[in-house]
Each structure stands twice: as structure tokens, then as C-alpha cells.
Amino acid sequence: MNNPRILIIDDDKDVTDLVAVRLKSHGFRIIAMNDPLDALEYLKKDTVDLIILDLVMPKIDGYEMLRKIRSNKKTKKVPLIVLSAKSDQSDKVNALNMGAQDYITKPYEPEEFLARVKLVLKKFSYQPAIKKIKNILITGGAGFIGSALSRRLIADGYQVTVIDDLSTGSKENIKDISNNRNFRLIIGSITDETIISKAIEESDLIYHLAATVGVKNVIENPLDTVIYDTIGTSIVLKYASAKGVKVVLTSTSEVYGKSKKYPFKEDDDVIIGPPDINRWSYACSKLLDEFFAIGYYRERKLPVVIIRFFNVVGPGQVGRFGMVIPRFFKSALEDQPLHVYGDGKQERCFTYIDDVIDIMLKLSRSPKAVGEVINLGSDNLISIKNLACAIKRVTKSSSKIVFEPYQKYYGDRFEDVKKRVPDLAKLKSIAGVIPQTSIPEILEKMNQYFADNPEELSRL
Numbered sequence: 001m002n003n004p005r006i007l008i009i010d011d012d013k014d015v016t017d018l019v020a021v022r023l024k025s026h027g028f029r030i031i032a033m034n035d036p037l038d039a040l041e042y043l044k045k046d047t048v049d050l051i052i053l054d055l056v057m058p059k060i061d062g063y064e065m066l067r068k069i070r071s072n073k074k075t076k077k078v079p080l081i082v083l084s085a086k087s088d089q090s091d092k093v094n095a096l097n098m099g100a101q102d103y104i105t106k107p108y109e110p111e112e113f114l115a116r117v118k119l120v121l122k123k124f125s126y127q128p129a130i131k132k133i134k135n136i137l138i139t140g141g142a143g144f145i146g147s148a149l150s151r152r153l154i155a156d157g158y159q160v161t162v163i164d165d166l167s168t169g170s171k172e173n174i175k176d177i178s179n180n181r182n183f184r185l186i187i188g189s190i191t192d193e194t195i196i197s198k199a200i201e202e203s204d205l206i207y208h209l210a211a212t213v214g215v216k217n218v219i220e221n222p223l224d225t226v227i228y229d230t231i232g233t234s235i236v237l238k239y240a241s242a243k244g245v246k247v248v249l250t251s252t253s254e255v256y257g258k259s260k261k262y263p264f265k266e267d268d269d270v271i272i273g274p275p276d277i278n279r280w281s282y283a284c285s286k287l288l289d290e291f292f293a294i295g296y297y298r299e300r301k302l303p304v305v306i307i308r309f310f311n312v313v314g315p316g317q318v319g320r321f322g323m324v325i326p327r328f329f330k331s332a333l334e335d336q337p338l339h340v341y342g343d344g345k346q347e348r349c350f351t352y353i354d355d356v357i358d359i360m361l362k363l364s365r366s367p368k369a370v371g372e373v374i375n376l377g378s379d380n381l382i383s384i385k386n387l388a389c390a391i392k393r394v395t396k397s398s399s400k401i402v403f404e405p406y407q408k409y410y411g412d413r414f415e416d417v418k419k420r421v422p423d424l425a426k427l428k429s430i431a432g433v434i435p436q437t438s439i440p441e442i443l444e445k446m447n448q449y450f451a452d453n454p455e456e457l458s459r460l
């Protein structure tokens with residue numbers, strides 16, 4: 001059933017006009033009636049897919065209307081939403097008991113209203129036409145992962161719109177695609193509702209990557225982290241939900257916090273440090289994003305896929321926000337000391353960007369991934385000390401490895417995570433693959449990249 005017909009019954013013409021305009025712009029066919037008796041006559045002859053009924057009307061009581069609608073064979077099972085200026089709980093209970101599917105209090109928030117209309121229709125098996133994905137929105141698309149994703153989607157023939165405030169990303173990252181006629185960059189923040197709502201209106205799928213990231217960046221900008229990584233995400237989800245556009249949300253292995261239960265499984269408990277240690281603002285914000293996304297999926301039926309990345313690396317990543325591999329490459333290739341924080345025994349798994357993009361695309365197309373939280377990482381563990389040695393070897397550098405206290409870089413109150421390794425069973429069962437590029441292969445590829453593009457070193 002496409003373009004469902006909705007009958008709005010409200011004696012207030014301003015309300016019917018407003019609701020009609022709003023719903024029409026989302027493809028619904030609207031019949032607006034200000035006289036409830038006319039509406040009852042109409043329902044004797046015509047069928048509709050949803051009725052929106054005002055509860056307080058001078059000519060006839062709303063409950064009486066509801067009773068008549070439910071006792072008419074033709075309209076007995078038509079989904080119905082009550083619209084009311086009364087916020088009394090007993091009215092709501094009465095309306096629901098009499099067969100209304102939802103009760104919306106006036107004044108209503110337009111996005112919320114739209115989402116609830118769609119939800120009721122969905123529950124009654126109205127399915128929007130399966131739209132071919134054509135226009136893809138990538139928030140944070142001028143960043144490291146976002147630019148690689150944009151490049152790949154352009155190559156696959158999609159129209160890509162990127163929203164990025166260029167805080168950690170850059171035009172340099174997308175210079176090879178910026179003139180492509182299928183690519184558009186909007187410079188702005190995900191907290192700007194005007195930009196976001198318009199861009200989402202024109203999109204069929206959203207990859208949400210924009211966030212304040214990088215340990216150094218997060219520590220220096222705790223407020224940005226919380227604002228952009230939670231409020232920004234909530235805005236993206238709100239408008240995505242109003243339009244019913246699927247969201248692929250990028251989360252992080254940081255959410256496991258200080259857990260020592262290895263490997264990290266998606267449904268494990270998480271252990272996050274206190275709020276006066278700034279690094280945890282990132283983990284906490286990203287975890288809240290996951291709750292937001294799951295909430296929208298469960299309550300509003302918004303299709304979401306939540307992907308927890310584990311240390312994604314590759315050409316295009318910069319080191320100035322705290323990322324270790326580009327930092328070590330820069331030092332090694334410029335014959336500067338490689339600064340290892342702490343004793344270097346902390347262990348990480350590194351995942352190559354090409355594997356991440358391939359698998360991310362698979363997950364975003366898989367019905368099994370909808371509503372799920374999924375680890376995306378490799379399980380090749382290496383200590384940071386051994387990583388420094390390996391980068392020295394691959395670059396044939398004579399740089400020294402220098403061990404320094406975390407405090408020198410991250411302040412007195414800093415906690416690091418000893419080890420991070422993902423459980424990949426869920427990824428394998430949903431995507432059918434796990435990342436394959438080993439650490440030596442990653443380092444070889446990156447070394448070759450810097451040999452071919454020596455000017456990139458100055459960007460690190």
C-alpha cells in the first residue's frame with residue numbers, strides 16, 4: 001500500500017490545514033474535514049488508511065465519534081490517532097480503550113507527530129514503497145573514515161552529500177572527489193537543525209560519523225565531545241526518524257571502557273571511568289548515542305545499525321589528535337624519536353580502512369544488522385611498544401623509542417585502557433566476513449603510501 005490516505009477530522013481549520021501541509025509533504029494523501037458529521041458520512045462511502053480525530057468538537061463529542069467509527073463495519077479496524085488539547089491521563093486511557101492506537105496532545109511537535117503517524121501506519125502493516133537508495137548523506141564525510149566511504153560510494157555510482165564542520169576533517173581529504181558531479185560538501189555542524197533537516201529530507205540513507213574524536217582532542221575539548229557526540233547525534237536521529245531514513249551509526253570500542261573481560265562482546269557489561277577524567281566523556285557520549293539509536297529503533301521503528309569500530313587505520317588518518325600509527329610513521333620517517341606513552345605494554349587491535357569500508361557497506365545492506373550493535377575490528381593484537389618497533393623496521397628508521405609518562409601529554413588525571421580486543425562472532429554471522437588485513441600488511445601498505453606521497457607527511 002503506497003501513499004496512504006489519511007482523514008483528519010478537526011473543527012479547527014488551522015489545525016487541519018497545518019497537519020495536511022505537513023503530511024502531504026511526506027507523500028500522504030490527505031482528506032481534511034472540519035465538520036465531524038460530514039466526516040461520518042464520508043466514511044460510510046470511502047475508505048481511508050488512517051483517521052486522525054480531534055477529541056473536543058462542538059457538534060459532537062469526540063468519544064461519541066470514536067464509538068461511531070468503531071461500530072461502523074467499514075471503519076472498525078482502521079487505525080486511528082486521537083488529537084487532543086487535553087493532557088489528562090484518563091482521557092488518554094479512555095481513548096485507547098475505545099480503540100484508538102495513539103493519543104497525541106496539542107500543541108504537538110511536528111517531527112514527533114510525523115514519526116507517530118508513521119509508526120501507527122507501520123504497525124498496521126503499511127509499508128512505504130522500498131525506495132532505491134540513491135542519495136546518501138555522510139556526516140563527518142571529510143574525516144578519515146568518512147572520506148574513504150565517500151570515495152567508495154561515489155565510485156559505486158551514488159549521489160553523496162557530506163556535512164562536515166571541518167574541525168578534524170579537511171577539504172584535503174576529499175580533494176579527489178570534490179569536483180565530482182555526484183558529490184556535494186555542506187560545511188556546517190550536525191547541531192545545525194536547518195542544515196540537517198534539509199539534508200536528511202533529500203537522503204535515502206545516512207552514515208553518521210561526525211563526532212569529536214581522538215584522545216588528545218577529547219581531553220582538550222570535553223564540552224565539544226559531549227555536545228557534538230550526543231546532542232548532534234540526537235538531532236540526526238530525530239530528523240531521520242521523521243523521514244524514516246535508515247541510519248548507520250558509528251560507535252567505538254571505547255564504550256567497553258576498562259572492562260577486562262576479553263574479548264569484548266557486544267552484550268557485555270561496560271566499565272566506564274568517572275566524569276572528572278576527561279577521556280571517558282567520549283566513551284560515555286558514544287554509549288549514549290547507542291541508547292538513542294536503539295530507542296529510536298524500538299519505539300519509533302527507525303532502522304538503525306550500530307557499528308563499534310576498533311582502531312581503524314590507513315592512509316588519510318592524521319596523528320595530531322592522538323592517533324598512534326600516523327604519529328609513529330611521521331616520527332620514524334623524519335628520524336625523530338617515537339614517543340611511547342606509559343610502558344608500551346598496552347595492547348590494541350588495528351583494522352585496515354579498506355576492510356572497514358567493505359564490511360560497513362555489507363552491514364548497512366543487511367536486514368539482519370538492523371537494530372543490532374556490532375563490533376567491527378580485527379583481532380590481531382599488538383602492544384604499542386611492539387608497534388613502534390615494527391614501524392621502525394618497516395620504515396628502516398634509526399629513530400629512538402622513548403617511553404614517556406601519559407601525564408606529560410594528557411594531564412594528571414589520565415587513565416589508559418590496557419587491552420582491547422573484539423569478539424567477532426556476531427560480525428561474522430551477520431556480514432559473513434571479518435577484517436583480513438594483518439598488522440604487517442597494514443604497515444607495508446602505509447609505508448608504500450608515504451613513499452608514493454611524501455607530501456602527506458606534512459599533514460600528519
Ligand SMILES: NC(=O)c1ccc[n+]([C@@H]2O[C@H](COP(=O)([O-])OP(=O)(O)OC[C@H]3O[C@@H](n4cnc5c(N)ncnc54)[C@H](O)[C@@H]3O)[C@@H](O)[C@H]2O)c1
Nearest residue numbers: 140142143144145165167168169189190210252309311312
Ligand atoms: N578511526 C577510528 O579508529 C575510530 C574508532 C572508533 C570509532 N570511530 C568513529 O568513527 C567516526 C569517524 O572517525 P574518524 O576516525 O574518521 O575521525 P575524523 O576526525 O577523521 O572524522 C570525524 C569527522 O567529523 C567532523 N565533525 C566533528 N564534529 C562535527 C560536527 N559537530 N558537525 C559536523 N562535522 C563534525 C570532523 O571535521 C571530521 O571530518 C567517528 O564517529 C568516530 O567516533 C573511529
